[in-house]
Amino acid sequence: MxxxxxxxxxxxxxxxxxGMRNAGxxxxxxxxxxxxxxxxxxxxxxxxxDAYLTASIPLRELLEKAMSQALRQMNMPTRDDVIxxxxxxxxxxxxxxxxxxKLDGLSRQPSESAHxxxxxxxxxxxxxxxxxxxxxxxxxxxxxxxxxLQEKPPQVGPPPVEPPRVEPSPEKPPTRKATRKEAKEx
Amino acid sequence: MTSVSxxxxxxxxxxxxxxxxxxxxxxxRAGKVLTTKALIAQTPKELIWALNKSKLYRxxxxxxxxxxxPVPLLLVFALMNRPYILDLRPGNSFVEFMVSQGxxxxxxxxxxxxxxxxxxxxxxxxxxxLPRAIRKLKSVSGATEFSMLGWCIGAxxxxxYAAVRPDDGLRNLLLLTAPLDYSKKESITFSHWTDERYFDxxxxxxMFGNMPGEMLDYxxxxxxxxxxxxxxxxxxxxxxxNPKIVExxxxxxxxVTDGVPLAGGVFRQLVVDLYRNNRLMNGTWVVRGxxxxxxxxxxxxxxxxxxxxxxxxxxxxxxxxxxxxxxxxELFRIRGGHIxxxxxxxxxxxxxxxxxAWLDARSGREGTGTL
Numbered sequence: 001m002x003x004x005x006x007x008x009x010x011x012x013x014x015x016x017x018x019g020m021r022n023a024g025x026x027x028x029x030x031x032x033x034x035x036x037x038x039x040x041x042x043x044x045x046x047x048x049x050d051a052y053l054t055a056s057i058p059l060r061e062l063l064e065k066a067m068s069q070a071l072r073q074m075n076m077p078t079r080d081d082v083i084x085x086x087x088x089x090x091x092x093x094x095x096x097x098x099x100x101x102k103l104d105g106l107s108r109q110p111s112e113s114a115h116x117x118x119x120x121x122x123x124x125x126x127x128x129x130x131x132x133x134x135x136x137x138x139x140x141x142x143x144x145x146x147x148x149l150q151e152k153p154p155q156v157g158p159p160p161v162e163p164p165r166v167e168p169s170p171e172k173p174p175t176r177k178a179t180r181k182e183a184k185e186x
Numbered sequence: 187m188t189s190v191s192x193x194x195x196x197x198x199x200x201x202x203x204x205x206x207x208x209x210x211x212x213x214x215r216a217g218k219v220l221t222t223k224a225l226i227a228q229t230p231k232e233l234i235w236a237l238n239k240s241k242l243y244r245x246x247x248x249x250x251x252x253x254x255x256p257v258p259l260l261l262v263f264a265l266m267n268r269p270y271i272l273d274l275r276p277g278n279s280f281v282e283f284m285v286s287q288g289x290x291x292x293x294x295x296x297x298x299x300x301x302x303x304x305x306x307x308x309x310x311x312x313x314x315x316l317p318r319a320i321r322k323l324k325s326v327s328g329a330t331e332f333s334m335l336g337w338c339i340g341a342x343x344x345x346x347y348a349a350v351r352p353d354d355g356l357r358n359l360l361l362l363t364a365p366l367d368y369s370k371k372e373s374i375t376f377s378h379w380t381d382e383r384y385f386d387x388x389x390x391x392x393m394f395g396n397m398p399g400e401m402l403d404y405x406x407x408x409x410x411x412x413x414x415x416x417x418x419x420x421x422x423x424x425x426x427x428n429p430k431i432v433e434x435x436x437x438x439x440x441x442v443t444d445g446v447p448l449a450g451g452v453f454r455q456l457v458v459d460l461y462r463n464n465r466l467m468n469g470t471w472v473v474r475g476x477x478x479x480x481x482x483x484x485x486x487x488x489x490x491x492x493x494x495x496x497x498x499x500x501x502x503x504x505x506x507x508x509x510x511x512x513x514x515x516e517l518f519r520i521r522g523g524h525i526x527x528x529x530x531x532x533x534x535x536x537x538x539x540x541x542x543a544w545l546d547a548r549s550g551r552e553g554t555g556t557l
Binding site: 018021025028029032033036037038039041042043045046047049050053054056057060079082083084086087090093094097101104 | 238300390409412416420
């Protein structure tokens with residue numbers, strides 16, 4: 001039986017190579033870091049990128065044009081159509097976000113007064129229902145930004161409809177028919 | 187047992203076999219680390235707001251409400267990387283640490299911009315998305331004041347917000363490795379690369395719309411090519427028998443390879459307004475028709491600088507201190523790299539405790555002190 005190593009250490013065939021590698025690595029790294037921070041490198045990498053873009057852009061435009069035409073022929077939305085829709089969605093989301101903030105403010109006021117009346121009652125989930133300020137903070141400080149004033153988006157959804165007033169029957173005004181009947185009796 | 191002839195000090199066949207098996211196991215481990223994603227961002231959180239691709243998360247507090255700091259903390263990371271670097275993995279998570287210290291922590295996730303977002307600019311992110319998220323944060327937390335931590339490009343956004351909206355309740359501003367001053371071009375490698383003689387930003391954006399995450403990642407890696415393209419993998423192979431290092435490497439690699447594109451409008455502003463013309467520090471940057479004047483910043487300010495940062499050299503971050511109106515300001519210089527100061531092995535010993543101590547003294551009910 002032979003001993004694997006006099007010191008109990010297994011021979012690692014890569015150790016020599018690793019030592020050489022570590023010795024050169026730092027110097028190499030330093031040289032390269034300095035090299036990329038030069039105008040020559042910036043010029044060379046810029047030229048490479050420019051060559052790639054010069055070759056790619058016309059091809060890309062051609063492909064896009066052909067694809068758009070083909071999709072239109074098939075009555076299908078093009079990339080531009082989808083992008084346009086997505087942009088409009090974001091605008092709608094922003095309006096919804098403003099409405100949400102206003103609703104937050106409205107819903108908080110009654111809950112605060114109720115909380116004041118029954119201050120002894122603790123919320124079931126304190127973490128899930130954090131305390132909220134009494135009013136929604138406006139997003140834009142007064143006055144609102146000029147662009148919001150300039151491009152007022154179309155109103156989303158139907159205009160608000162006032163609920164019909166329901167009043168007790170004794171105070172109900174006479175209908176047109178009743179008035180005629182009364183007039184006839186008189 | 188027979189010894190293998192030719193090997194120094196003798197080497198038995200059994201030992202050779204064991205070594206071979208070990209090597210095979212190491213290769214399998216390396217393959218797994220290089221081809222799979224680590225479990226990251228484990229701290230429990232809830233989504234409280236979303237707009238377009240942006241999301242605002244609130245981390246579930248673990249400290250009772252009466253012991254918590256009343257001033258919430260909003261974390262804003264860069265636009266071109268995922269923000270979960272702040273919550274990388276259990277035991278090595280800044281978010282987890284701050285939550286355990288009694289902060290009400292919120293995280294802004296900008297998401298990944300699509301082709302429809304190619305025209306988004308700093309103006310939109312800092313003055314539309316961020317204020318809306320802050321409005322929600324205030325609504326959910328019930329606080330009127332808040333602290334904000336901006337890191338990398340996130341520090342540009344938070345600086346912009348703090349300068350344009352100084353009266354919106356921002357009490358504490360923390361800037362980490364903030365690329366704000368572009369005057370010393372010879373020290374900033376990106377300034378060389380984006381020089382108008384060599385780099386046509388309009389041509390790039392005409393091709394891609396948004397700046398692809400892969401190109402940004404490649405650019406960042408090229409700043410230190412040997413370390414990033416070679417040294418990083420050598421470190422993994424050298425330490426494959428150390429589970430702690432492998433786990434850490436796996437999590438970091440998951441994050442590094444999960445880049446997102448940068449909105450075209452932001453990239454254009456970054457190159458033209460900042461890298462080329464240094465408009466923020468010159469006081470000539472106009473966003474939404476308003477000049478950005480950093481002297482309007484009055485929030486308490488902590489600037490954290492990474493001494494070995496090659497992406498944002500210290501000269502880019504340290505000059506803001508002299509320009510703001512904040513009475514309470516501190517410059518904290520720490521050894522480490524751009525990401526390492528917050529997600530490296532020393533972060534939990536050095537950076538996080540300092541941020542906690544600074545914020546703890548400024549997150550009380552009356553402006554200073556603790557609860």
